[in-house]
Amino acid sequence: MDSPIKCLGKWFDSSLSDKANVERIRSQLQEGLKQIDKSALPGKFKAWLFQNALLPRLMWPLMLYEIPTSSVECLERKISKHLRRWLGIPPSFTSIGLYGRSNQLQLPLSSLVEEFKYAKTRLVVTLKQSQDSSIRNAGIETRTGRKWSASQEVEQAEKRLQQKDIVGITAVGRQGLGSSKITLWSSAGNMERRRMVQDEVRAAEEEDRRAKAVAMGAQGAWTKWTTTERKLTWADIWSYEPLRIAFLLRSVYDLLPLASNLHRWGLQDHPKCQLCDTTGTMEHILSSCTTALTHGRYRWRHDSVLQELADKLERERTKKRPRQKPQMIQFVKDKRRLKN
Ligand SMILES: [Zn+2]
Structure with a gap:
């Protein structure tokens, strides 16, 4: 015992x-x-x-x-x-x-x-x-x-x-x-x-x-949904910022603090989008709000990514690099031939 x-x-x-x-x-x-x-x-x-x-x-x-x-x-x-x-x-x-x-x-x-x-x-x-x-x-x-x-x-x-x-x-x-x-x-x-x-x-x-x-x-x-499946590997997760993982997961399972969700959770009186009178579902906020589209908000989001890329490329292009001398090969004369 x-x-x-x-x-x-x-x-x-x-x-x-x-x-x-x-x-x-x-x-x-x-x-x-x-x-x-x-x-x-x-x-x-x-x-x-x-x-x-x-x-x-x-x-x-x-x-x-x-x-x-x-x-x-x-x-x-x-x-x-x-x-x-x-x-x-x-x-x-x-x-x-x-x-x-x-x-x-x-x-x-x-x-x-x-x-x-x-x-x-x-x-x-x-x-x-x-x-x-x-x-x-x-x-x-x-x-x-x-x-x-x-x-x-x-x-x-x-x-x-x-x-x-x-x-x-x-x-x-x-x-x-x-x-x-x-x-x-x-x-x-x-x-x-x-x-x-x-x-x-x-x-x-x-x-x-x-x-x-x-x-x-x-x-x-x-x-x-009819989109293709996506498998997150550990390598993906390593490279993501913590907030990005959280956003990705929340967006797939519709848990983002959108107007429609806030209304469902009892935190807001109405489920309306802040910009227009339509219900603010995830789909609406992320890609189909007409007001946001006419204001150019989606384009702005898209263009800011391009802007960032363009900045980086331009900086690389105009960077002054120290000029490198071409490397020459030092030949050694063949001594046997000289003797002959
Ligand atoms: Zn809207």
Whole structure:
């Protein structure tokens, strides 16, 4: 009772339950977030630290211990709260915007719940496919709480994949017959099957997010856009000013302090544009206010960028550079020839 045992990377105490371990994961996360928060780095670096330092450390204990899905969701909410603050976006910003993989704007962040489900399904499939028959038949249960069951999810994914086999390869649009190749479930090996099941789980999670986004009024408006998707990489985020990231995210999810939003949030009496009598939506303010157009405001915005560029180019062009002497090559006479 005094000294818990660690075996194969897992802690066992006298209660033989994972309660204390779940508590340990929770405090590890809290401590990690606090440590990152205390570092005097800019917000974007803090987000990077979470994604590349804290999250990988949490994944192993999350896969190993019996932790209910609802607890993981609770942990994710804590993480999202910090991420929003670090990226400079309001608390009302949807988590779909942070973790979505098919959004118009995709951030390089992973959802803890999705990674947890991914890891748990890998565990289920690994045990199921084990070479050792005694492990296969031991009936090891991967418990994940009442809300979501890993074994059921794997079963469903397998059924979906088998059904895909029956449907076969379909050509989309103007694709020629047989131009696309997919791996068939029936002919796939163990490794491939594991990957396919995991991909299915990820796809199901993304589908869930998408369904929620469509149901959202303002913050899901991007689902109707026809523009191409944009993936933000860490390299992009490094080069952006903090305010630019915040503006970009707010503009995609319609959270900018525009007249229509201020009215919706109860901070202003009317939703009218400051210049004309039309409702001041994002589209109106950013590109289609007729008054702003006749005043030449949009052109001014455009021209100021050109002005800036022209200034820089002109300065470079007229800069006086010290003239460099052409470098001559010092030839050495061939002594042998001289002797001859
Ligand atoms: Zn207007």
